[in-house]
Amino acid sequence: MMEEAHILVHKKNCGFLENILKNNSLGHAYLFIGPKGVGKRTVALWFAKKILREENIEKSQNFCQILDEKSIKIEEVRKLRHSLSLKNPFGRRRVIVIDDAASLTPEAQNAFLKIFEEPAKDVTYILLTNNVSRVLPTVLSRAQRVRFTQGDRKQIFNNLIEKGLEREDAMQIALFSRGCLREAERLSENLGEFVDRKNFLREVLSIFKKEYFLRFNFIKKILDQERNIPDFLTDFDGLIKDILSLKLGREDDVANRFLMDEMKSFGHSFSKEKLVEFLKFSGELRSLLLKNVNSKLALEKLMLMV
Known part of the structure; x- marks a missing residue:
């Protein structure tokens, strides 16, 4: 299958x-x-x-x-x-x-x-x-x-419907997975995790509006929960790409549509050039992590930049 x-x-x-x-x-x-x-x-x-x-x-x-x-x-x-x-x-x-x-x-x-x-x-x-x-x-x-580029979201949606998912869940997961069928299949079998991921993304977006000491506390929580740091950066990149799409008027490209209002609000604070800079910096952090740089220091750099 x-x-x-x-x-x-x-x-x-x-x-x-x-x-x-x-x-x-x-x-x-x-x-x-x-x-x-x-x-x-x-x-x-x-x-x-x-x-x-x-x-x-x-x-x-x-x-x-x-x-x-x-x-x-x-x-x-x-x-x-x-x-x-x-x-x-x-x-x-x-x-x-x-x-x-x-x-x-x-x-x-x-x-x-x-x-x-x-x-x-x-x-x-x-x-x-x-x-x-x-x-x-x-x-x-x-x-x-x-x-290999992102898969056809409509095809992924149809595949999830065939598996018996409710239309709303299938639509959200097809968007959220950004064309990755394996991720869509995995989330469809773990709807509780999907809800947790959405809540976590909402928290990620909100944390950048808070004081620096609260941002650093958030980093500590991520590390204490032993979250996968590259996965966190992937989620962060996804949010920034969605915000860029909104600023460019490409709403159909947005994956995290459940955060539409929050992302529009976040986007008002930054130029397109600054958002691209965030993505570039996130890529640099990935390279540093591959060289076994301290995860806490790497993420704190990100928190200071935004």
């Missing part, structure tokens, strides 16, 4: 990939680029099945998937290199899916390049990333890029 839904949402990309196979023009490597949860992995597995002409690829000797668990370590790449060095007893093409091409450790990157730069003719790589700026230049130059 999930695979079929993603194919419908990303039918343009899937049609492009199917044409590659029909025209016998399969390449050495493909880089799927797009937001987290948009459906890259599901489409990658679907494409692998098409390439191998197998349904149960997880048990296939011709398939390997390296999953991202915060970072992909050199041991996993060494195992892959050893596997590829062996003659394929099945005499068929092999497909390698790497869940996050940007999460290779420095040691793993060097090991991976040794096998990637000398491609075997019977191996196809499908690499996924939500941060193309952190992908190795060699991969960028040799892989064909396939960009």
Whole structure:
């Protein structure tokens, strides 16, 4: 069901990939680029099945998937290199899916390049990333890029209705998920969490109108609750993008419509240029967090800026 839904949402990309196979023009490597949860992995597995002409690829000797668990370590790449060095007893093409091409450790990157730069003719790589700026230049130059944008909100809405959701809930979740079907599916199964997320976003928006000591208390609460900081920044970015859309007269692009009045009020206090500056600064904070900068200090910088 999930695979079929993603194919419908990303039918343009899937049609492009199917044409590659029909025209016998399969390449050495493909880089799927797009937001987290948009459906890259599901489409990658679907494409692998098409390439191998197998349904149960997880048990296939011709398939390997390296999953991202915060970072992909050199041991996993060494195992892959050893596997590829062996003659394929099945005499068929092999497909390698790497869940996050940007999460290779420095040691793993060097090991991976040794096998990637000398491609075997019977191996196809499908690499996924939500941060193309952190992908190795060699991969960028040799892989064909396939960009995944936000899915069709109407299609996601219809999918949620088919699952039995009430129309109002389905509409709000389709908007809130910003075209990410996996996130929409997850929230539809956890409506209590969806309500909590909406309340949290309302609190995020209101906190920037308060005194600095209250903002810092809010940061402490976030850290005490062990909230995922990158997820918090994603929510913050979403709010700022919505406010920008309102200032530009693009109300149809707004995801957090339940906060329409609050966002309009917030937007009156800042220029479009300042809002863009917030987004840029949020991106810089993400980079700092990847370098293990103290989360509390990073978030306090954000609170001082707004």
